[in-house]
Amino acid sequence: MEITKLKPVFYTLAAISGVVGMAMYFSSIFSGIFLIIAAIVIYYIYRGLLTSYKTAKAEVYSVLKSMLIPLVGIIAAILIGAIIMVLTGYNPVRAYKALFYGGFVKNWSISVLNATPLLFTGLSVAFAFKAGLFNIGAEGQYYVGAMVATFLGITFNLPPVVSIILIFIIGGLLAAAYNFIPALLKVKTGAHEVITTMMFAHIAKYLSSIFIRGMGGDSAGSHPYVTDPIRDSNFLMKFKTIFPSANYRVHIGILIGIGMALLVSYILYRTTFGYEIRAIGQNKDAARGQGINVGKNIFIALLFAGFLSGFAGVTQVIGLDHKMFENLNAGYGWNGVSVALLAANNPIGVIFTALLWGALDAGGQYMSRTTQTPNSIVEIIKGIILFLLVAKYIWAWLGHRLKRWLGKRLQKNGGVQ
Amino acid sequence: MEGILAILNTDLLVATIRLSTPITLAAVGATICERSGIVNIAMEGMMIMGAFFAVVVAYFTGNPWLGLLAGVVAGGIFSLVHAVATVTFHLDHVVSGAVLNILSFGIVRYLMVLFFGHPGTTEPIPHGLNEYQFAIPGLSKIPVLGSMFFNQTPIVYMSFLLIIAALFFLKRTKVGLHLRAAGEHPMALETIGVSVYKMRYLGVLISGLFSGLAGAYLSIENAVSFTEGMSNGRGFIALAAMISGGWTAIGSFLAALFFGFADAFQIRMQIFKVLPIPAEIFIIFPYVATVIAVAGLVRKSRSPKADGIDFIIEREDG
Numbered sequence: 001m002e003i004t005k006l007k008p009v010f011y012t013l014a015a016i017s018g019v020v021g022m023a024m025y026f027s028s029i030f031s032g033i034f035l036i037i038a039a040i041v042i043y044y045i046y047r048g049l050l051t052s053y054k055t056a057k058a059e060v061y062s063v064l065k066s067m068l069i070p071l072v073g074i075i076a077a078i079l080i081g082a083i084i085m086v087l088t089g090y091n092p093v094r095a096y097k098a099l100f101y102g103g104f105v106k107n108w109s110i111s112v113l114n115a116t117p118l119l120f121t122g123l124s125v126a127f128a129f130k131a132g133l134f135n136i137g138a139e140g141q142y143y144v145g146a147m148v149a150t151f152l153g154i155t156f157n158l159p160p161v162v163s164i165i166l167i168f169i170i171g172g173l174l175a176a177a178y179n180f181i182p183a184l185l186k187v188k189t190g191a192h193e194v195i196t197t198m199m200f201a202h203i204a205k206y207l208s209s210i211f212i213r214g215m216g217g218d219s220a221g222s223h224p225y226v227t228d229p230i231r232d233s234n235f236l237m238k239f240k241t242i243f244p245s246a247n248y249r250v251h252i253g254i255l256i257g258i259g260m261a262l263l264v265s266y267i268l269y270r271t272t273f274g275y276e277i278r279a280i281g282q283n284k285d286a287a288r289g290q291g292i293n294v295g296k297n298i299f300i301a302l303l304f305a306g307f308l309s310g311f312a313g314v315t316q317v318i319g320l321d322h323k324m325f326e327n328l329n330a331g332y333g334w335n336g337v338s339v340a341l342l343a344a345n346n347p348i349g350v351i352f353t354a355l356l357w358g359a360l361d362a363g364g365q366y367m368s369r370t371t372q373t374p375n376s377i378v379e380i381i382k383g384i385i386l387f388l389l390v391a392k393y394i395w396a397w398l399g400h401r402l403k404r405w406l407g408k409r410l411q412k413n414g415g416v417q
Numbered sequence: 418m419e420g421i422l423a424i425l426n427t428d429l430l431v432a433t434i435r436l437s438t439p440i441t442l443a444a445v446g447a448t449i450c451e452r453s454g455i456v457n458i459a460m461e462g463m464m465i466m467g468a469f470f471a472v473v474v475a476y477f478t479g480n481p482w483l484g485l486l487a488g489v490v491a492g493g494i495f496s497l498v499h500a501v502a503t504v505t506f507h508l509d510h511v512v513s514g515a516v517l518n519i520l521s522f523g524i525v526r527y528l529m530v531l532f533f534g535h536p537g538t539t540e541p542i543p544h545g546l547n548e549y550q551f552a553i554p555g556l557s558k559i560p561v562l563g564s565m566f567f568n569q570t571p572i573v574y575m576s577f578l579l580i581i582a583a584l585f586f587l588k589r590t591k592v593g594l595h596l597r598a599a600g601e602h603p604m605a606l607e608t609i610g611v612s613v614y615k616m617r618y619l620g621v622l623i624s625g626l627f628s629g630l631a632g633a634y635l636s637i638e639n640a641v642s643f644t645e646g647m648s649n650g651r652g653f654i655a656l657a658a659m660i661s662g663g664w665t666a667i668g669s670f671l672a673a674l675f676f677g678f679a680d681a682f683q684i685r686m687q688i689f690k691v692l693p694i695p696a697e698i699f700i701i702f703p704y705v706a707t708v709i710a711v712a713g714l715v716r717k718s719r720s721p722k723a724d725g726i727d728f729i730i731e732r733e734d735g
Contacts, residue, residue: 185711189713192660192711194511195707199704199708202650202701207697210695210698213695222696338519374531376523379526383524384520386520387520390508390512390516397505
């Protein structure tokens, strides 16, 4: 077949167009969306040529269909949020206008910055979930990643690209190692990872205070606050170097995150390891029956989840902050749980939910500044979105009720005739 | 060494009881919940709701007893969301719990801005429940044990009574038996005509009421204001206490005492600067203790057979 020979051509075209488009879009050059769409179209043209127009169409439809329930849930949550605002004396129309304008247009760069660590922690939680594990303590591994990046960022004096790659790898590996004890306990004694990783998250938070004190924080005070800055040569590249109009803070971490999402998706759906992970997540006993080594896979899955969360801390330090603050109160680890659940643990979905969460946070700040609506309404809206989306059964239940109600009405009408 | 010996006194044991009270309450509540077959990791959120509403009512009415009631009710109402999600809508128990913890954070922050005008810490309440500390005549004169158990504040006494009540309820009452059956063999229970759904709703509700009381303890008895994040992982430590305690009320209490002791001990180590090392090393002590307890004891304890397993039944009226 000549079509398969053209595969590299199509893929390269789609990749270039997609990466450039995304880089533009994340730099607030919104026309980049056309390049992203072009990349998607190229991909599906190839799929269409490879199989048939019909299968390609079916694939597109199934993707669109999977987006339907999330959209309905989000709209429903927005309506509930509006009712709460009216009841508590705020103007929902003004507030939402500011929320969406602030989050997706005006302060889009802040949204992207918020979304970057969330993307990694979300991927971490989602990946663990696929193996039936709940990495609720992603926050702890995030702290470890941040500490390693700060330490190496201050001490490393190597050519920029080499040192950044090394910081990522070492930060990820040590964050993975931080999950070693929870993973070992899970496999050896069955100690639930919800408790162990959660406790380790609290431990990491306090250990980071000691670390910050040692790295230039206020060593006398009870709060060390902040470390010395890392070396300029260890800063992650910014979009501003390519597009001068981009915000000076936005770094390429989001693209690395999207790359990781694709990689995680590939591992899960195209490799034996991924297949085994998913089999264990669906039914541990059945997986064991198939001859899958459950203990080993669970162990590796928790370590890999730690690795991914570590990247969140690394990008935050070498990309945005360039130093480490005490109590990084942003809660990217905890929010990673939301982002993963919202995406139904689909790695590609996590890209969108992380951006949505980031935009809601950025928009919420803009909203509270311009309309005096409390920022925290955003937290409630996020909670409701989450609740409506994870409780998929609600929709089935409503549908069931509706059918039954319609059925009774029809019966009644039939009786009258 | 002398420093360490100096802090090993009656005060340490009294503090152990005080610090273990919220963990005990949440863990005993969780025991009843999990015995009915519903996994509950939302104690953290239920405690936060209880703690917040206790302060709101105590602040605006000036009466801490009304605050206590509000805390318990708030925990109960919030827990019903977990019951609806897991029992009626068959959502994964752990997922629902995680979502509720996140939701509680948002609700409290929004209401805090609404009621107090700012996030963070609320204004102090005029009267806290700590003003009602009383010694039981006679019993409180017993050395050590007297000041540990019989010279305490109201919710601490309540926690003792509730442990006994929970034991009696689970072992000696018909409803308690049905509730345990819902967690061990739901189909058998349904066959004899008792609704598994109702038992599981009850179990979750009791857990919510207990956690709400635990929250009220944190905010209006152990403190006089509410601070965001004041539960500080205690809901999860309570979960660990329940598991280490082998899904029994007494076991939960003993494990909670151990965690309370770890906390009381580290606070004293910190304050008296017994060892010249950073305070954070001591602060992490209870968390490390929790991991060790869960690691060491979990294999010996057995969870209810149908714990966390969804139960679906089609009824004519349902």
